[in-house]
Structures are given as C-alpha cells and as structure tokens.
Amino acid sequence: MSQPKISFYNLAWRWHFYAGLFVAPFMVLLALTGIIYLFKPQLDPLLYRDLMTVQAGHHSLNADEQMRRIEMAYPQARIKQYLPPINAEHSAQFVVIRDGRELNVFLDPYRGTILGEQDAKLNLQAVARSLHGKLMIGTVGDRLVELAAGWGVMLVVSGLYLWWPRGRSGAGVLWPRLGKRGRIVWRDLHAVTGFWGAGLLLFMLLSGMTWTGVWGKQYAEVWNRFPDAMWNNMPKSDIEARSLNDSARQTVPWALENTPMPVSGEHAEHMNHGGAATGPAAPGIPLQQMVDIATARQVEPGYSITLPSTAEGVFTIAVFADDPRNDATLHVDQYTGTVLADVRWQHYGNVARATEMGVMLHEGKLFGTINQLVMLLVCLMILLSAVSGVVMWWKRRPQGGLGVPPLRHDLPRWKTALVIMFALAILFPLVGVSLIVVWLLDWALLSRLKGEPESASSSS
Structure with missing residues (x-):
C-alpha cells in the first residue's frame, strides 16, 4: 500500500494532536452538560415536582392577584418576569430579584399559596446551561x-483526513477491530466513531456557535436582518433584545437578539443618549392585560412576560418554542398597552429560519424523543472519541515527553499552514489568532525540543 505524502500527513496529525489536547476537556464538559440540558423536559418534573405541579381547581387567580401574593411575600424584591402556567396542573412562576439574587418563585394559581423557591442561576438546568455556554465565568x-x-471544527476536518482509507476498507475503517488488543482497538474506536459522527459533530459545533459572543454576533449581524420598516413606527432604544437573555435563561429567540428594544411612548422624549434609563418602571396597565394580549394573539403556552425595569421600558411577551414556527416576540407599551412589535416566524429571513431550526435540533426539541435520542448518541460519541483519544496518547507517549507527532525537516509548512490559518482566521477569528500563536510556539520551541520520537503513522 502506498504511503500518503508524509509531510502533509504529519502536519495534519500534528495539528490534530494539538487540537485534541485543547479541545478534549471542553468537549467532555459540553457533552455532559448538554446531556443534562437535553433532558430538561424529563428531569425538571422529576426533580422539582413539588414546585411545578398543582392540583387543578375550578377557578384560578388572575395574573395581577398572583403578582400581589408574590409582592406580599417578597416586599423588598423586584419582579422581573412572569411565566403563566402551561396547563391546568402546572404552577405559575415568577422570577424576582432580591438582595442581588435572582429567584424562581413557584405559586399555586388556584389557591395563591407559594410552593417554594430556587436560585434561578444555581438550579441544575441553569448550572448546566451556564457551564455549557460560558463555563460560569x-x-x-x-x-x-x-x-x-472552532478548534473542534479543525479537529473534525484533520481527523477525517487521517481516517481516509487510502486503499483500505472494512475493519478499522468502517467498524472497529474489537478482537485486537492495546492501542489498535483504541485507535479503531477513535477513528471509526469520529468518522460516523463527523457530520453530526460539525452540525453541533456550528449550530452551537451561533450563540457565541464573537463569531455568533458577527454571523447574526451579517445574516439576520429584518426590514427597517418593521421598527420605523415606534420609538426605539440602542438596547438590543439580547439583553433579555442570559447564560441561565433564554427569553427571546436567536432571530430577535440583534433587534432594537422599543421604548414606551409616554417617556420616549425624556430618554438620555443611548437609551439610558431615567427612572423606575411605573406600568399603567395590569399584568393580566399582557396575558389577555398573548391569548388574543394566539401565543403558544410556555411564553414568558418580562416586566419593564425602567420608565422607558416595555413589557415583552416571548416564547422560544420547541418548534420555531411557533416563535413569538411581542413588545408592549407599559402605559398604553399598545403592541409596538409582534414578530413571528413568517418575519424571519431564510438564514434566521435555518438557524432557529438548527438550534432546536441541537437542543433536541424539534422532533421530541427521537431528536433527544439522536443528540444523546452524538454526545456519547463525543465522550467516546475524547476518552479513546486520551488513551491512545497515553499508550504512545514517550517517557518524560509530551508525545507530539513528529515534524519532518522536509515539511513545506509555509504554504499549507498559512492557507489553513488564513481560511480559519476569516471563518473563526478567535481560532485564527490562536492558531498563529500556537504555530509560532510550535516552530520556535516545540519542534526544536529533543527527545520527541519519530513515531510511526497514527493510521497503523
């Protein structure tokens, strides 16, 4: 069997090693927290049944009476959000800010009794989501x-190049040689799992990156546009709807994140430059009217109502639906009850629609249990790839060395490496910068260290 061109093969292997060294711990964390968040619909009722479920009654209190009960129990707190019951046997939920802490408070909508509270940022799902998105830092x-x-994308691409059969087929390529021992079986588990999971892993990485602060924000600014006319007939601030989302809770859909927040008309002329607040909120309309608006406009159950926090703020009724075609985001003037904006699926552009669908697939919500099980399989494949990769490295590492795949002296690294760096720098700015840094370190230090073995190809 002819050998691949050793210079480029070794470059791919070397960068696959570096990418795996950095990415593996993150991939394990993302897979584990992803599994927790993936099964939120099953875990929450199991863990918080006493808070989330109630015995259905004949008559429920309206939203304002429910809020009054919360205000009585938390007199020094500010109510941030209201989540009406999603069905007759579900509690109502209020998010309140007290002494700098954000609390989820659950209330029986029939009897008005408070069922309990939880730290909004320290319950299981909030922690998993925060770790998954921002490592809680x-x-x-x-x-x-x-x-x-971004490095994960590079890991997948370089891994596919290393996996490429080059005349081989069957065992060790499409299925692992489980009868073998030692490093060979771990190599097969790593390579075969990586091959079958490559497409799904790329999908997971790219759909997840739409929420990130650099690449995701640039992606949204380039591709996610609404007609300017949608926002022309209202006073608006410089604050974007993304301010309603945080690492522990998703309020508005991705498609709405870079849209401007409207301003309640009565105080619009008193705004400071840049949409700064000039006073506390003083809604002139009741909370129940927001519920009535949501009902009249057929907003899907499961929506939240975010209360205005300043005199210029608005009520926001939003549902981040499992099926994005049911997404809804409404901004309502806090003094007049005028609906200033009502954005639905039909207003999204094609890229926004595809992105929202991708996000729901990523979270395992679009096709119910089947979607969950497929994403669970992807997470398990990620864990297996990470573990098998570490075991492979551990078995081949030299005594007292890192075990970096060798870099041959004849390697024409300038052309290939710079093309890769340039492409990645455009597509993934953070990866491009880090790649240049690591390449310089590799060239200046690691490739000149003595003692790294001229190991055999990883495909053996």
Whole structure:
C-alpha cells in the first residue's frame, strides 16, 4: 500500500494532536452538560415536582392577584418576569430579584399559596446551561467555549483526513477491530466513531456557535436582518433584545437578539443618549392585560412576560418554542398597552429560519424523543472519541515527553499552514489568532525540543 505524502500527513496529525489536547476537556464538559440540558423536559418534573405541579381547581387567580401574593411575600424584591402556567396542573412562576439574587418563585394559581423557591442561576438546568455556554465565568468563558468549538471544527476536518482509507476498507475503517488488543482497538474506536459522527459533530459545533459572543454576533449581524420598516413606527432604544437573555435563561429567540428594544411612548422624549434609563418602571396597565394580549394573539403556552425595569421600558411577551414556527416576540407599551412589535416566524429571513431550526435540533426539541435520542448518541460519541483519544496518547507517549507527532525537516509548512490559518482566521477569528500563536510556539520551541520520537503513522 502506498504511503500518503508524509509531510502533509504529519502536519495534519500534528495539528490534530494539538487540537485534541485543547479541545478534549471542553468537549467532555459540553457533552455532559448538554446531556443534562437535553433532558430538561424529563428531569425538571422529576426533580422539582413539588414546585411545578398543582392540583387543578375550578377557578384560578388572575395574573395581577398572583403578582400581589408574590409582592406580599417578597416586599423588598423586584419582579422581573412572569411565566403563566402551561396547563391546568402546572404552577405559575415568577422570577424576582432580591438582595442581588435572582429567584424562581413557584405559586399555586388556584389557591395563591407559594410552593417554594430556587436560585434561578444555581438550579441544575441553569448550572448546566451556564457551564455549557460560558463555563460560569461570563465573557471569558464564552470566548473559551467559542475557541474550543472552532478548534473542534479543525479537529473534525484533520481527523477525517487521517481516517481516509487510502486503499483500505472494512475493519478499522468502517467498524472497529474489537478482537485486537492495546492501542489498535483504541485507535479503531477513535477513528471509526469520529468518522460516523463527523457530520453530526460539525452540525453541533456550528449550530452551537451561533450563540457565541464573537463569531455568533458577527454571523447574526451579517445574516439576520429584518426590514427597517418593521421598527420605523415606534420609538426605539440602542438596547438590543439580547439583553433579555442570559447564560441561565433564554427569553427571546436567536432571530430577535440583534433587534432594537422599543421604548414606551409616554417617556420616549425624556430618554438620555443611548437609551439610558431615567427612572423606575411605573406600568399603567395590569399584568393580566399582557396575558389577555398573548391569548388574543394566539401565543403558544410556555411564553414568558418580562416586566419593564425602567420608565422607558416595555413589557415583552416571548416564547422560544420547541418548534420555531411557533416563535413569538411581542413588545408592549407599559402605559398604553399598545403592541409596538409582534414578530413571528413568517418575519424571519431564510438564514434566521435555518438557524432557529438548527438550534432546536441541537437542543433536541424539534422532533421530541427521537431528536433527544439522536443528540444523546452524538454526545456519547463525543465522550467516546475524547476518552479513546486520551488513551491512545497515553499508550504512545514517550517517557518524560509530551508525545507530539513528529515534524519532518522536509515539511513545506509555509504554504499549507498559512492557507489553513488564513481560511480559519476569516471563518473563526478567535481560532485564527490562536492558531498563529500556537504555530509560532510550535516552530520556535516545540519542534526544536529533543527527545520527541519519530513515531510511526497514527493510521497503523
């Protein structure tokens, strides 16, 4: 069997090694937290049954009476959000801010009794979501996750090149040689799993990156556009709808994140430059009217109502639906009850529609249990690839060395490496910058260290 061109093969192997070294810990974390969030519909009722379920009654309290009960129980708190019951046996939920903490408070909508509370950012799903998106360390975590996802793309592409059969077929290519021992069986598990899961993993990485702070924001600004006329007939601030989302809770859909927040008309002329707040909210309309608007406009159950926090703010009725075709985002003037914006699926552009569909597939929501099981399989394949890759490295590492795949002296690294760097720098800015840094370190330090073995090809 003819050998592949050793120079480029070794380059691909070397960069696959570096990418795996950085990406593996993140992929394990993302897979584990992803599994937790994936099964949120099953886990939440199991873990928080006493908070989430109630015995149905004949008559429920209206939203304003429910809010009054919360205000009585939390007199020093600010009510941030209201989530009406999604069905007759479900509790109502209020999100309140008290002493700097955000709490989920659950209330029986029939009897008005408070069922309990939980820290909105420290319950299981909030922690899993925050770890998954920002490692629970804010902007730095977001950038690290984005960097790991971008390097993950490089890991998949280089892995496919290393996997390429080159005249072989069957065992070791399409299925693992489980009868073998030692490093060969781990190599087969790693390569075969990576091959069958490559397409799904690329989908997971790219659909997840639409939420990131650098690549995702640029992607949204380029591709996610609404007609300017949609926002011309209302006073609007410089604050974007993404301000309603945080690492623990998704309020508005991705398609709406870079749209401007409207301003309640009565106070629009008093706004400071840039949409700064000039006073506390003082809604002139009741919360129940927001529920009535949602009902009249056929917003799917499961929506939230975010209350205005300033005198210029608006009520926002939003549902981030499992089926994006049922998405709805309404902004309502807090003094007059005028619906300033009502954005639905039909207003999304084609890219926004495809992205929203991708996000729901990513989260396992679009096709119910089947979607969950497919995404679970992807997460398990990620875990197997990460573990098998680490075991392979551990078995081949030299005594006292890192075990970096060798870089031959005849490698024409300039042309190929710079083309790869340039392409990645355009597609994934953070990856491009980090790739240049690592390449310089590799060239200046690692490739000149003594003691790295001229190992055999990883395909053996």
